[in-house]
Amino acid sequence: MRTTDKLSRYSQFINPFYLGLVLLLLTGIQQASAQRPRSRVDQLSDEDVQNFYRRAQASGLSEAQIEQAAMSQGYTLDDIAKMRKRINEIRTLTSLPQNQTANSTGRTLPYDLSSRVDSVPGRNVRKDTSRGLPVFGASLFENANLSFEPNLRIATPRNYVVGPDDEIRIDISGASTGEFQLKVTPDGTVKVPNLPPIFVAGLTIEQAEQRIIARLRQGGYQGLGQAGSGTTANVTLTNIRSIRVTLVGEVVHPGTYTISSLGTAFNALYLAGGPNPETGSFRKINIIRGNRVIRTIDLYDFILRADQRDNIRLQDQDVIRVADYETRVELTGQVRRPAIFEVLPGETLKNVLAFAGGFGDDAYRASITLRRNTTRERRIVTITEEQVASFVPQRGDKFIVGKILERYENRIQIAGAVMRPGDYALEPGLETVKQLIARADGLRKDAFTNRATILRERADMDQENLSFDLGKLMRGEIADIPLQRQDSLTVLSIRDLRERYYVTIEGAVNNPDTVDYINNMTVADLIAQAGGFQEGAKPNLVEVARRIRQDSSGVRTTILETYRFSIDRNLQITSLESNSPEFRLQPFDIVYVRTSINYEAQKQVTILGEIMQPGNYAIYSREERISDLIKRAGGIKPEAYISGAQLRRQGQLIGNDLRNALNDPSAEENLLIQNGDTLLIPRRSEIVTVQGGVLNPSSVSFKSEYNFNDYISEAGGFTENARKNKAYVIYPNGRKDRTHKFLFFNSRPQVEPGSTVVVPFKPLDTNRLTAAERIGIFSLLATVSIALVNVLVR
Incomplete structure (x- = not known):
């Protein structure tokens, strides 16, 4: 037989709805709808609904009062249904921690659980920023991945105490079957159909199970749960109630928090941000139940030893009080966890070192430096290794563990022409030069035995050099030399005493x-x-x-x-x-x-353009010239423009007129060709370019009847700063010709097709006087002249 309580069935939907609705009534939609038409739920944003939901958790009104108030404010049943739908949708999308639904075990959490304060937008947990060192344990509650939330997938603890709003499921199987979903009412009872109410509040789940099964036997399930009856009952806890606990004292965010009835002390501390790193104690956290301290939590036990004995499950109206710390000390230097540690009465410096994980690998353990505050100033205390176990820290102590020196108490060294150079220990059996060489597996064959040196550190830390005849020492002709700490023996090689061969x-x-x-x-x-x-x-x-x-x-x-x-x-x-x-x-x-005299690698030249057989050609003779190359290439084409032929050597244009070279092979223009030369024979160009000090630098067509001045006119004439007498022409073959002057006459160069006419500019006259400067000088000269005339007249 299956029974269902309608109120309990829909409570998971009604509760968030009423929580959101009450805030609408209490605030009058001040922030969400101040500029929108009132009393329409669909006009609220998702953020508004979320904020209303969170802030309505502390309303305290009953569901009937909330609904009646909503109706009196003009909200219709449609508005109520829309609010319920909006809250359910947002709960699914945002997955708020307080809105967790049933997991694989069928167990659900209540919907009014508190969230960690720093998960609310705009609010952050205060962190310790006043000190250079971290407070040991403070990071435990800053880690978002360590929330201490209860695991719903574990079996119900047998000592779990049943209370109002818990839901108990009973499955009966065997000879008789049945299923009951029972919710604990506010008066502490569960109602089984056709049976009187069963009081279970305050009982453990095991005791409640026994009482319910006993009452079911009286109601018709004969032999239920008894051996041989063939009928068994399975009692499980499905929906879990919420409880309210209060955190006071030196916590980051004190207040009252709603948590699951399976929640523990660490879960509540995490929600409140943990002890205040600046003032709170991490080792004296009291759990108060019924005005009596039932447990004192020392978080160091959990951090250092993972001991959760004090992480007890909380009950409704429990109070967690975090006391002020009494004694804190700083431990820095060569320890594994430098931090600020809290010390309880009876603990010594040895305990503090254990909190810090012990000494570091390079720690100087012979003594620890302490800086202690007195009533008027500070003083230094040196704590020896023997005093660590009994030394009692005081409030404000600062312990500094130093680092060992980069020195060796028994090191000797050997380098050079020995088989195993390196560092060795000065110890019995290894105290002389001969013993050290023997320990290094002897001398190499290239060792220079006439002289070896010992570099020794004196008492004032200056170094001195000791030289001796190594050969005589090894043969026993002179006494062996005793070694001291930090001695360095060097045996030279014969190669060290000569140039590199x-x-x-x-x-x-x-x-x-x-x-x-x-x-x-x-x-x-x-x-x-x-x-x-x-x-x-x-x-x-x-x-x-x-x-x-x-x-x-x-x-x-x-x-x-x-x-x-x-x-x-x-x-x-x-x-x-x-x-x-x-x-x-x-x-x-x-x-x-x-x-070899006659051996040479192939050398080649390149001929391009208007030639019968253009391409690369090897130089076959040291006497081969340009005309010979053109003949080997089959001669020039009829449209070739010999006057514009260009010879480039190592990328540079060589000014040369090939007309003379072709007409007279003995002419000086018929150059010897070299490796890498490039000869380009172009077609006739019909363009003349005018550049430089002309009004309109441009390119114009070549005209046979034009002379130099005609092309200047084509470019608009000379500019004011043009150097007319220095004008010159660059011919396409790379040659140049300038203007020649005889008396008062200028002889302009001839212009050929493809030429470039260049008119240079006059250099800038930076010393030229301005008009105002010239007027001033003239005025001065006139004044001086008048003065001189007056003097002469008198």
Whole structure:
């Protein structure tokens, strides 16, 4: 048999509706509809409805009073239905924490739960910003991912105390079946159809289950829940009631909060923002029930050891009081968690170090520096390692853990020509130079044993150098030298006492280079290491240049020695002089491999334009000239403009007139061609360009009857600042011709097709006087003249 209470069925929809509606009545829609027609729910924005819903939670009016007041203010049943629909839609879209619906277990939370204060727009939890160090534990309640909300998917705790608004579901199966959804009424009872009310308020869920099953047996379910009866009952808690708890004292946001009846102390503290980091205690948080402290919470137990024994489940009207802190100290420096810690009576500095996670890896543990406040000033206290366990901190203490020095109490070093250079410990069995060398696996073969040095630190931290004959020490001819802390022994290598030995190969080899010298290296070895001969190499002439090492009296006329060899491409060497074929290279030798006289890589030129066969052509002779190249290219085309032919060498235009070169191959204009030259023979250009000091610089068509002045006229004539006598013409072949002056006559250059006429500008006269300056000077001269005349007359 299934029973359903209509009021409980629709309470999840009615409650949010009435909460929103009451705010409309209390505020008179002051903010939401001040500029809109009154009493229409669909004119409110979603934000208005959300704000009304949150602020209406503390109204205190009953549902009947709210509905009656709404009707008296002109709200119709349609308005009431719209408000219910709007609240349900917004609840689904925004997923507000207080509007959680049933989860997979079928259990739901009430809709009037409080939200964390900083989740409300415009309000933020106050954080500790007054100190440089964080208060230990304050970040616990600033983490949005750590809300301590109860888990609805767990089984109902057997010690859960039933109260009004809880909903209990009873499923009967077996020989008899039935299902009951029972809501605990405000007077603490549940109503089973055809049975007297059953009082369950104040009982645990286990006790309530036993009482309900006993009453069902009396109502017709014989043997229910008894062994052998074949009928079983399953009692679960579905909808959970809300409870109100009050947080007072030094919390970030004190007040009364509505939480789930499964909520715990940490859940309530999180909603209120936790203890105030500036004044609140994290270790003395009292839970008061019935004017009696039932539990004192120390948050350090949870933070440091994950101990949740004090995180008890709250009951309706519980009070959580956060006391003021009594003693706080700062711990900084080389510890794992520098912070401000709260200290309880009886705790020592050792406990504070444990709160901070202990010393850091580089901490100086022999002593800790304390800065303590006195009644008038501060003083420094040094706490030794033995005093840490018994030292009692006081309010305002600042402990500083220093860092160990970059020094070693027993280090000695060895470097240079030993097998294992590095740092070693000065200890019994390793106290002398010979013992240190033995520990480093002995000397290398290149060790210079005539002298070794010890760099030693003196008492005043200055350094001194101790030199000795290492060979004699190793042979026992002199006494072994005892070592001291911070001694550094250096054994030189014979390579450290000479220049770097190298040999060089240059010329026609594939990889010319300078390489390290190797004993017994021959010329052929070096050529092989350089990648062998190039194609154009002349192997029968290889030269070696050698420094002169022997000292002699006087100054020699020769500054080096040379040796010549013939080497075939199989690297078989033959001396060209009286040198031995077994010739060996010495340090700093330079080997030169010459190139064959007639060997040259291909060189080419490019000819383009109005030519019979344009393209790239190889230079076959050192005497090949421009006219020869044009003949090889098949000659020029009839429309070619020889006067405008351009020769470019390394990108630069070479001024040259090819007409003379073609008419007379012996003419000086018939230049020798070089690698990379480009010869362009264009078509005749019909344009003449006028630039520079003319009124209208432009390009005009070429006219055979025009002279220089005609083209200037075509460009509008000279400007005032034009240098007429310096005008010149640039011909298309790169040559230039300027204006020539004889007495009072100017001889202008000839203009050809494709030419450019250039008229330079006069330089700017920055020293030229202005009109006002000239008038002033004339006035001064006139005054001086009049004065002189008067003097002469008198």
